[in-house]
Amino acid sequence: PDFAIMTMDEGGLVTSWSAGAERLFGYMESEMLGQPAGLIFTPEDRANGAPQQEMRTALETDRALDERWHQRKDGSTIFVSGIMSSMRLGRLKGFAKIARDVTARKQEEASKSEALSSAVQDAAMAEQASHQKDEFLAVMSHELKHPLNLIQVNTQLLLASGETKNLPVAMKIGRTIQSCVRSQARIINDLMDISRAGMGKLKINASALYLEETLTSSFAWARDECEGKGIAFSADLSAEPLLVHADPVRIEQVVMNLLTNAVKFTGAGGSIRVHTQRQGEDAVLTVADTGRGIASQYLAEVFELYKQGGPQPSAGDGDGGMGIGLALARDIVGLHGGHLDAASPGPGLGATFTLRLPIHARTDFGGLDALEESTSLQGLRILHVDDSADTLDTFGMLLELEGVNVVPALGGREALRLAEATPALDLILSDLGMP
Numbered sequence: 001p002d003f004a005i006m007t008m009d010e011g012g013l014v015t016s017w018s019a020g021a022e023r024l025f026g027y028m029e030s031e032m033l034g035q036p037a038g039l040i041f042t043p044e045d046r047a048n049g050a051p052q053q054e055m056r057t058a059l060e061t062d063r064a065l066d067e068r069w070h071q072r073k074d075g076s077t078i079f080v081s082g083i084m085s086s087m088r089l090g091r092l093k094g095f096a097k098i099a100r101d102v103t104a105r106k107q108e109e110a111s112k113s114e115a116l117s118s119a120v121q122d123a124a125m126a127e128q129a130s131h132q133k134d135e136f137l138a139v140m141s142h143e144l145k146h147p148l149n150l151i152q153v154n155t156q157l158l159l160a161s162g163e164t165k166n167l168p169v170a171m172k173i174g175r176t177i178q179s180c181v182r183s184q185a186r187i188i189n190d191l192m193d194i195s196r197a198g199m200g201k202l203k204i205n206a207s208a209l210y211l212e213e214t215l216t217s218s219f220a221w222a223r224d225e226c227e228g229k230g231i232a233f234s235a236d237l238s239a240e241p242l243l244v245h246a247d248p249v250r251i252e253q254v255v256m257n258l259l260t261n262a263v264k265f266t267g268a269g270g271s272i273r274v275h276t277q278r279q280g281e282d283a284v285l286t287v288a289d290t291g292r293g294i295a296s297q298y299l300a301e302v303f304e305l306y307k308q309g310g311p312q313p314s315a316g317d318g319d320g321g322m323g324i325g326l327a328l329a330r331d332i333v334g335l336h337g338g339h340l341d342a343a344s345p346g347p348g349l350g351a352t353f354t355l356r357l358p359i360h361a362r363t364d365f366g367g368l369d370a371l372e373e374s375t376s377l378q379g380l381r382i383l384h385v386d387d388s389a390d391t392l393d394t395f396g397m398l399l400e401l402e403g404v405n406v407v408p409a410l411g412g413r414e415a416l417r418l419a420e421a422t423p424a425l426d427l428i429l430s431d432l433g434m435p
Contacts, residue, residue: 009094026073058084079106152181197331204247211242222259230268238276242283245360257325258287266291288352294344303330378403385415385430
Protein backbone atom coordinates (compact mmCIF):
# COMPACT_ATOMS: atom_id res chain seq x y z
CA PRO A 1 0.00 0.00 0.00
CA ASP A 2 0.97 3.63 -0.59
CA PHE A 3 2.04 5.41 2.62
CA ALA A 4 1.47 9.10 3.22
CA ILE A 5 4.09 10.82 5.39
CA MET A 6 3.67 14.34 6.75
CA THR A 7 5.03 16.51 9.53
CA MET A 8 3.37 19.35 11.41
CA ASP A 9 4.59 22.04 13.76
CA GLU A 10 3.36 22.24 17.32
CA GLY A 11 0.28 24.12 16.13
CA GLY A 12 -0.69 21.44 13.60
CA LEU A 13 0.38 23.30 10.44
CA VAL A 14 1.94 21.13 7.72
CA THR A 15 5.72 21.45 7.39
CA SER A 16 6.35 18.56 4.96
CA TRP A 17 4.11 16.57 2.62
CA SER A 18 5.32 13.39 0.84
CA ALA A 19 4.55 12.22 -2.68
CA GLY A 20 2.54 9.40 -1.11
CA ALA A 21 0.45 12.00 0.71
CA GLU A 22 -0.16 13.78 -2.59
CA ARG A 23 -1.45 10.57 -4.16
CA LEU A 24 -3.51 9.57 -1.14
CA PHE A 25 -5.25 12.87 -0.41
CA GLY A 26 -5.05 14.63 -3.80
CA TYR A 27 -3.38 17.79 -2.45
CA MET A 28 -0.01 18.82 -3.85
CA GLU A 29 2.76 19.68 -1.40
CA SER A 30 2.60 23.34 -2.40
CA GLU A 31 -1.09 23.38 -1.49
CA MET A 32 -0.60 21.88 1.96
CA LEU A 33 2.54 23.54 3.32
CA GLY A 34 1.51 25.94 6.07
CA GLN A 35 -2.08 24.65 6.04
CA PRO A 36 -3.74 22.89 9.00
CA ALA A 37 -3.39 19.12 8.75
CA GLY A 38 -7.05 18.97 9.76
CA LEU A 39 -7.89 19.90 6.16
CA ILE A 40 -7.88 16.18 5.27
CA PHE A 41 -10.45 15.35 7.97
CA THR A 42 -14.17 15.26 7.20
CA PRO A 43 -16.17 18.40 8.07
CA GLU A 44 -17.93 16.49 10.86
CA ASP A 45 -14.65 15.43 12.48
CA ARG A 46 -13.19 18.92 12.14
CA ALA A 47 -16.27 20.34 13.86
CA ASN A 48 -15.89 17.77 16.63
CA GLY A 49 -12.22 18.64 17.20
CA ALA A 50 -10.80 15.31 16.04
CA PRO A 51 -7.52 16.79 14.63
CA GLN A 52 -6.79 18.57 17.92
CA GLN A 53 -7.64 15.45 19.95
CA GLU A 54 -5.20 13.40 17.87
CA MET A 55 -2.38 15.86 18.63
CA ARG A 56 -3.25 15.95 22.35
CA THR A 57 -3.10 12.15 22.53
CA ALA A 58 0.28 12.11 20.75
CA LEU A 59 1.55 14.81 23.10
CA GLU A 60 0.41 12.96 26.23
CA THR A 61 1.37 9.39 25.22
CA ASP A 62 3.99 10.06 22.51
CA ARG A 63 1.81 8.44 19.84
CA ALA A 64 -1.80 8.35 18.70
CA LEU A 65 -3.35 5.54 16.69
CA ASP A 66 -6.35 6.54 14.65
CA GLU A 67 -8.65 4.99 12.06
CA ARG A 68 -11.42 7.07 10.52
CA TRP A 69 -12.86 8.42 7.29
CA HIS A 70 -10.84 11.26 5.68
CA GLN A 71 -11.77 13.60 2.85
CA ARG A 72 -9.70 14.00 -0.32
CA LYS A 73 -9.35 17.23 -2.28
CA ASP A 74 -12.05 16.11 -4.78
CA GLY A 75 -14.53 15.57 -1.94
CA SER A 76 -14.41 11.77 -2.00
CA THR A 77 -13.80 9.92 1.23
CA ILE A 78 -11.30 7.20 2.09
CA PHE A 79 -10.85 5.19 5.25
CA VAL A 80 -7.37 5.86 6.64
CA SER A 81 -5.33 4.10 9.30
CA GLY A 82 -2.66 6.38 10.76
CA ILE A 83 -0.18 6.83 13.57
CA MET A 84 0.94 10.24 14.83
CA SER A 85 4.06 10.68 16.97
CA SER A 86 5.28 13.71 18.84
CA MET A 87 8.79 14.98 17.90
CA ARG A 88 10.88 16.23 20.78
CA LEU A 89 14.43 17.52 21.09
CA GLY A 90 14.27 18.52 24.72
CA ARG A 91 11.04 20.26 23.93
CA LEU A 92 8.18 19.75 21.50
CA LYS A 93 9.21 20.38 17.92
CA GLY A 94 6.02 19.17 16.25
CA PHE A 95 4.38 15.97 15.02
CA ALA A 96 4.98 13.32 12.38
CA LYS A 97 2.20 11.19 10.87
CA ILE A 98 2.23 8.10 8.69
CA ALA A 99 -1.08 7.06 7.09
CA ARG A 100 -2.32 4.49 4.60
CA ASP A 101 -5.57 3.78 2.75
CA VAL A 102 -7.50 0.83 4.24
CA THR A 103 -10.82 1.54 2.50
CA ALA A 104 -10.92 -1.93 0.92
CA ARG A 105 -10.54 -3.57 4.32
CA LYS A 106 -13.23 -1.32 5.80
CA GLN A 107 -15.63 -2.15 2.97
CA GLU A 108 -14.97 -5.86 3.42
CA GLU A 109 -15.69 -5.56 7.14
CA ALA A 110 -18.85 -3.61 6.38
CA SER A 111 -19.90 -6.25 3.88
CA LYS A 112 -19.33 -9.01 6.45
CA SER A 113 -21.21 -7.02 9.08
CA GLU A 114 -24.09 -6.47 6.66
CA ALA A 115 -24.11 -10.17 5.78
CA LEU A 116 -24.11 -11.07 9.47
CA SER A 117 -26.90 -8.60 10.15
CA SER A 118 -28.83 -10.04 7.22
CA ALA A 119 -28.25 -13.58 8.50
CA VAL A 120 -29.45 -12.58 11.96
CA GLN A 121 -32.50 -10.94 10.41
CA ASP A 122 -33.15 -14.01 8.25
CA ALA A 123 -32.85 -16.24 11.32
CA ALA A 124 -35.30 -14.04 13.21
CA MET A 125 -37.73 -14.14 10.28
CA ALA A 126 -37.34 -17.92 10.03
CA GLU A 127 -38.01 -18.25 13.75
CA GLN A 128 -41.10 -16.09 13.41
CA ALA A 129 -42.27 -18.12 10.41
CA SER A 130 -41.65 -21.31 12.36
CA HIS A 131 -43.68 -19.97 15.28
CA GLN A 132 -46.51 -18.96 12.94
CA LYS A 133 -46.42 -22.40 11.31
CA ASP A 134 -46.62 -24.04 14.74
CA GLU A 135 -49.62 -21.90 15.60
CA PHE A 136 -51.28 -22.66 12.27
CA LEU A 137 -50.73 -26.41 12.63
CA ALA A 138 -52.05 -26.34 16.19
CA VAL A 139 -55.20 -24.49 15.14
CA MET A 140 -55.62 -26.69 12.06
CA SER A 141 -55.18 -29.82 14.15
CA HIS A 142 -57.80 -28.68 16.65
CA GLU A 143 -60.27 -27.65 13.96
CA LEU A 144 -59.88 -30.92 12.05
CA LYS A 145 -59.80 -33.21 15.06
CA HIS A 146 -62.93 -31.78 16.69
CA PRO A 147 -65.36 -33.04 14.00
CA LEU A 148 -63.35 -36.26 13.59
CA ASN A 149 -63.70 -36.97 17.31
CA LEU A 150 -67.45 -36.46 17.10
CA ILE A 151 -67.70 -38.77 14.08
CA GLN A 152 -65.56 -41.37 15.84
CA VAL A 153 -67.56 -41.33 19.08
CA ASN A 154 -70.94 -41.32 17.31
CA THR A 155 -69.79 -44.28 15.23
CA GLN A 156 -68.80 -46.12 18.41
CA LEU A 157 -72.26 -45.41 19.83
CA LEU A 158 -73.85 -46.64 16.61
CA LEU A 159 -71.83 -49.87 16.63
CA ALA A 160 -72.63 -50.45 20.31
CA SER A 161 -76.39 -50.14 19.89
CA GLY A 162 -78.49 -53.29 19.83
CA GLU A 163 -80.35 -52.26 16.68
CA THR A 164 -77.14 -51.84 14.67
CA LYS A 165 -75.69 -55.16 15.84
CA ASN A 166 -78.61 -56.91 14.15
CA LEU A 167 -77.91 -55.17 10.82
CA PRO A 168 -74.72 -56.54 9.18
CA VAL A 169 -74.72 -53.83 6.51
CA ALA A 170 -74.95 -51.08 9.14
CA MET A 171 -72.12 -52.70 11.14
CA LYS A 172 -69.95 -52.85 8.02
CA ILE A 173 -70.65 -49.19 7.21
CA GLY A 174 -69.91 -48.19 10.80
CA ARG A 175 -66.58 -50.03 10.84
CA THR A 176 -65.62 -48.43 7.50
CA ILE A 177 -66.37 -44.96 8.88
CA GLN A 178 -64.41 -45.78 12.04
CA SER A 179 -61.41 -46.99 10.03
CA CYS A 180 -61.42 -43.88 7.82
CA VAL A 181 -61.65 -41.55 10.80
CA ARG A 182 -58.73 -43.26 12.52
CA SER A 183 -56.71 -43.01 9.32
CA GLN A 184 -57.38 -39.28 9.01
CA ALA A 185 -56.57 -38.71 12.68
CA ARG A 186 -53.23 -40.48 12.22
CA ILE A 187 -52.43 -38.29 9.20
CA ILE A 188 -53.14 -35.13 11.21
CA ASN A 189 -50.97 -36.36 14.08
CA ASP A 190 -48.17 -37.30 11.68
CA LEU A 191 -48.28 -33.87 10.02
CA MET A 192 -47.95 -32.20 13.41
CA ASP A 193 -45.14 -34.49 14.49
CA ILE A 194 -43.12 -34.32 11.27
CA SER A 195 -43.16 -30.53 11.60
CA ARG A 196 -41.92 -30.79 15.19
CA ALA A 197 -39.25 -33.30 14.18
CA GLY A 198 -37.96 -30.99 11.44
CA MET A 199 -37.46 -28.24 14.04
CA GLY A 200 -35.97 -30.54 16.67
CA LYS A 201 -39.04 -30.13 18.87
CA LEU A 202 -40.28 -33.70 18.84
CA LYS A 203 -40.21 -34.93 22.44
CA ILE A 204 -40.56 -38.33 24.06
CA ASN A 205 -41.70 -39.20 27.58
CA ALA A 206 -39.96 -42.49 28.19
CA SER A 207 -40.55 -44.97 31.00
CA ALA A 208 -39.91 -48.66 31.63
CA LEU A 209 -42.52 -50.76 29.83
CA TYR A 210 -43.12 -54.20 28.38
CA LEU A 211 -43.12 -53.92 24.60
CA GLU A 212 -45.83 -56.47 23.79
CA GLU A 213 -48.27 -55.14 26.43
CA THR A 214 -47.89 -51.63 25.02
CA LEU A 215 -48.87 -52.84 21.56
CA THR A 216 -51.89 -54.98 22.46
CA SER A 217 -54.41 -52.52 21.00
CA SER A 218 -52.31 -52.10 17.83
CA PHE A 219 -52.27 -55.86 17.26
CA ALA A 220 -56.02 -56.03 17.89
CA TRP A 221 -56.60 -53.27 15.34
CA ALA A 222 -54.46 -55.04 12.74
CA ARG A 223 -56.23 -58.34 13.35
CA ASP A 224 -59.65 -56.73 12.79
CA GLU A 225 -58.47 -54.89 9.66
CA CYS A 226 -56.95 -58.04 8.21
CA GLU A 227 -60.10 -60.02 8.88
CA GLY A 228 -62.12 -57.41 6.97
CA LYS A 229 -59.75 -57.56 3.98
CA GLY A 230 -59.29 -61.32 3.88
CA ILE A 231 -55.66 -61.19 5.04
CA ALA A 232 -54.17 -63.76 7.41
CA PHE A 233 -52.70 -62.10 10.51
CA SER A 234 -50.44 -63.76 13.09
CA ALA A 235 -48.46 -62.46 16.06
CA ASP A 236 -45.57 -64.62 17.27
CA LEU A 237 -44.55 -62.90 20.49
CA SER A 238 -41.46 -63.53 22.58
CA ALA A 239 -41.87 -65.87 25.55
CA GLU A 240 -39.47 -63.60 27.45
CA PRO A 241 -41.05 -60.24 28.39
CA LEU A 242 -39.18 -57.51 26.52
CA LEU A 243 -38.61 -54.56 28.86
CA VAL A 244 -37.62 -51.32 27.12
CA HIS A 245 -37.26 -47.68 28.14
CA ALA A 246 -39.62 -45.94 25.76
CA ASP A 247 -42.52 -43.58 25.26
CA PRO A 248 -45.56 -45.89 24.96
CA VAL A 249 -47.55 -43.43 22.84
CA ARG A 250 -44.67 -42.87 20.40
CA ILE A 251 -43.75 -46.55 20.08
CA GLU A 252 -47.38 -47.44 19.41
CA GLN A 253 -47.39 -44.65 16.79
CA VAL A 254 -44.38 -46.25 15.09
CA VAL A 255 -45.83 -49.76 15.09
CA MET A 256 -49.23 -48.49 13.91
CA ASN A 257 -47.45 -46.89 10.94
CA LEU A 258 -45.81 -50.22 10.10
CA LEU A 259 -49.05 -52.18 10.51
CA THR A 260 -51.08 -49.62 8.56
CA ASN A 261 -48.68 -49.84 5.62
CA ALA A 262 -48.69 -53.63 5.75
CA VAL A 263 -52.51 -53.75 5.68
CA LYS A 264 -52.68 -51.07 2.96
CA PHE A 265 -50.25 -52.80 0.59
CA THR A 266 -51.30 -56.43 1.13
CA GLY A 267 -54.20 -57.78 -0.87
CA ALA A 268 -56.82 -60.40 -0.06
CA GLY A 269 -55.30 -63.85 0.36
CA GLY A 270 -52.01 -62.41 1.60
CA SER A 271 -50.57 -62.54 5.10
CA ILE A 272 -49.03 -60.27 7.73
CA ARG A 273 -46.84 -61.64 10.51
CA VAL A 274 -45.61 -59.81 13.59
CA HIS A 275 -42.69 -61.32 15.49
CA THR A 276 -40.93 -60.15 18.66
CA GLN A 277 -37.76 -61.54 20.19
CA ARG A 278 -34.65 -60.59 22.10
CA GLN A 279 -31.41 -60.40 20.10
CA GLY A 280 -28.43 -59.63 22.33
CA GLU A 281 -29.19 -56.34 24.08
CA ASP A 282 -32.02 -55.41 21.70
CA ALA A 283 -35.75 -55.96 21.74
CA VAL A 284 -36.63 -56.70 18.11
CA LEU A 285 -40.04 -56.42 16.45
CA THR A 286 -40.59 -57.33 12.80
CA VAL A 287 -43.64 -56.72 10.64
CA ALA A 288 -43.51 -58.92 7.53
CA ASP A 289 -46.13 -58.94 4.78
CA THR A 290 -46.62 -60.67 1.44
CA GLY A 291 -47.84 -57.50 -0.25
CA ARG A 292 -46.65 -55.16 -2.97
CA GLY A 293 -42.98 -55.16 -1.95
CA ILE A 294 -40.30 -52.58 -2.71
CA ALA A 295 -37.86 -52.52 -5.63
CA SER A 296 -34.20 -52.58 -4.56
CA GLN A 297 -33.48 -49.14 -6.04
CA TYR A 298 -36.13 -47.60 -3.77
CA LEU A 299 -35.22 -49.30 -0.48
CA ALA A 300 -32.63 -46.66 0.40
CA GLU A 301 -35.17 -43.83 0.17
CA VAL A 302 -38.17 -45.50 1.79
CA PHE A 303 -37.61 -43.56 5.05
CA GLU A 304 -37.13 -40.20 3.32
CA LEU A 305 -39.83 -37.58 3.73
CA TYR A 306 -42.48 -37.66 0.97
CA LYS A 307 -40.88 -40.74 -0.61
CA GLN A 308 -43.07 -43.84 -0.79
CA GLY A 309 -40.84 -46.66 -1.91
CA GLY A 310 -41.17 -46.16 -5.64
CA PRO A 311 -43.85 -45.13 -8.14
CA GLN A 312 -47.29 -44.97 -6.56
CA PRO A 313 -50.65 -46.09 -7.90
CA SER A 314 -52.96 -43.46 -9.30
CA ALA A 315 -55.14 -41.53 -6.87
CA GLY A 316 -58.13 -43.59 -7.92
CA ASP A 317 -56.48 -46.80 -6.68
CA GLY A 318 -56.74 -45.59 -3.10
CA ASP A 319 -53.39 -47.06 -2.04
CA GLY A 320 -51.31 -43.87 -2.11
CA GLY A 321 -50.04 -42.00 0.91
CA MET A 322 -48.35 -38.78 1.90
CA GLY A 323 -44.93 -40.33 2.46
CA ILE A 324 -44.48 -39.03 6.00
CA GLY A 325 -45.30 -42.04 8.18
CA LEU A 326 -42.03 -43.96 7.79
CA ALA A 327 -39.90 -40.80 7.92
CA LEU A 328 -41.57 -39.88 11.19
CA ALA A 329 -41.29 -43.44 12.50
CA ARG A 330 -37.52 -43.50 11.95
CA ASP A 331 -37.16 -40.10 13.70
CA ILE A 332 -39.10 -41.39 16.71
CA VAL A 333 -37.09 -44.61 16.88
CA GLY A 334 -33.87 -42.60 16.63
CA LEU A 335 -34.91 -40.52 19.66
CA HIS A 336 -35.16 -43.81 21.57
CA GLY A 337 -31.64 -44.86 20.56
CA GLY A 338 -33.03 -47.57 18.31
CA HIS A 339 -33.05 -48.49 14.63
CA LEU A 340 -35.74 -49.03 12.00
CA ASP A 341 -34.85 -50.89 8.80
CA ALA A 342 -36.65 -52.11 5.69
CA ALA A 343 -36.05 -55.14 3.48
CA SER A 344 -37.82 -56.60 0.46
CA PRO A 345 -37.00 -59.29 -2.12
CA GLY A 346 -38.59 -57.08 -4.77
CA PRO A 347 -41.89 -55.92 -6.27
CA GLY A 348 -44.80 -58.24 -5.52
CA LEU A 349 -42.78 -60.22 -2.96
CA GLY A 350 -43.69 -58.40 0.25
CA ALA A 351 -41.63 -56.35 2.67
CA THR A 352 -40.22 -56.68 6.18
CA PHE A 353 -39.70 -53.80 8.60
CA THR A 354 -37.51 -54.38 11.64
CA LEU A 355 -37.66 -52.24 14.78
CA ARG A 356 -34.82 -52.49 17.30
CA LEU A 357 -34.92 -50.90 20.75
CA PRO A 358 -32.31 -51.25 23.52
CA ILE A 359 -33.32 -53.64 26.29
CA HIS A 360 -33.89 -51.74 29.54
CA ALA A 361 -31.24 -52.58 32.15
CA ARG A 362 -33.72 -52.67 35.05
CA THR A 363 -33.89 -56.01 36.87
CA ASP A 364 -36.66 -55.25 39.40
CA PHE A 365 -39.87 -55.74 37.46
CA GLY A 366 -42.22 -55.87 40.43
CA GLY A 367 -43.13 -52.20 40.23
CA LEU A 368 -44.61 -52.61 36.76
CA ASP A 369 -47.05 -55.27 37.90
CA ALA A 370 -48.01 -53.13 40.87
CA LEU A 371 -49.10 -50.36 38.52
CA GLU A 372 -51.74 -52.54 36.87
CA GLU A 373 -55.20 -51.44 37.95
CA SER A 374 -58.74 -52.04 36.84
CA THR A 375 -59.75 -50.05 33.76
CA SER A 376 -63.44 -50.30 34.58
CA LEU A 377 -65.31 -46.99 34.82
CA GLN A 378 -68.43 -48.60 36.27
CA GLY A 379 -69.99 -46.48 39.02
CA LEU A 380 -67.59 -43.52 38.75
CA ARG A 381 -69.00 -40.01 39.05
CA ILE A 382 -67.27 -37.82 36.46
CA LEU A 383 -67.68 -34.10 35.87
CA HIS A 384 -67.38 -33.67 32.09
CA VAL A 385 -66.50 -30.12 30.96
CA ASP A 386 -66.58 -28.82 27.38
CA ASP A 387 -67.66 -25.65 25.58
CA SER A 388 -69.20 -27.69 22.74
CA ALA A 389 -72.70 -29.00 23.40
CA ASP A 390 -72.26 -31.64 20.66
CA THR A 391 -69.08 -32.95 22.26
CA LEU A 392 -70.66 -32.88 25.70
CA ASP A 393 -73.69 -34.90 24.56
CA THR A 394 -71.75 -37.40 22.46
CA PHE A 395 -68.99 -38.18 24.97
CA GLY A 396 -71.59 -38.22 27.73
CA MET A 397 -73.48 -41.01 25.98
CA LEU A 398 -70.24 -42.94 25.44
CA LEU A 399 -69.31 -42.64 29.13
CA GLU A 400 -72.79 -43.72 30.20
CA LEU A 401 -72.37 -46.89 28.12
CA GLU A 402 -69.39 -47.66 30.39
CA GLY A 403 -71.54 -47.25 33.50
CA VAL A 404 -70.35 -43.75 34.39
CA ASN A 405 -72.54 -41.30 36.29
CA VAL A 406 -71.88 -38.24 34.09
CA VAL A 407 -72.27 -34.67 35.36
CA PRO A 408 -72.13 -32.45 32.22
CA ALA A 409 -70.90 -28.84 32.41
CA LEU A 410 -71.10 -26.51 29.41
CA GLY A 411 -68.10 -24.20 29.92
CA GLY A 412 -65.77 -23.27 32.77
CA ARG A 413 -68.18 -21.23 34.91
CA GLU A 414 -70.79 -23.99 34.90
CA ALA A 415 -68.05 -26.48 35.79
CA LEU A 416 -66.95 -24.46 38.84
CA ARG A 417 -70.54 -24.22 40.05
CA LEU A 418 -71.19 -27.94 39.62
CA ALA A 419 -67.83 -28.92 41.15
CA GLU A 420 -68.82 -27.12 44.35
CA ALA A 421 -72.41 -28.40 44.31
CA THR A 422 -71.75 -32.05 43.41
CA PRO A 423 -70.53 -34.30 46.24
CA ALA A 424 -67.99 -37.10 45.88
CA LEU A 425 -66.70 -36.51 42.35
CA ASP A 426 -64.21 -39.17 41.27
CA LEU A 427 -62.81 -37.34 38.26
CA ILE A 428 -63.03 -34.14 36.23
CA LEU A 429 -62.71 -34.65 32.47
CA SER A 430 -62.12 -31.26 30.84
CA ASP A 431 -61.34 -29.82 27.42
CA LEU A 432 -58.07 -27.84 27.68
CA GLY A 433 -58.74 -25.62 24.67
CA MET A 434 -61.78 -23.74 25.94
CA PRO A 435 -61.80 -19.93 25.56
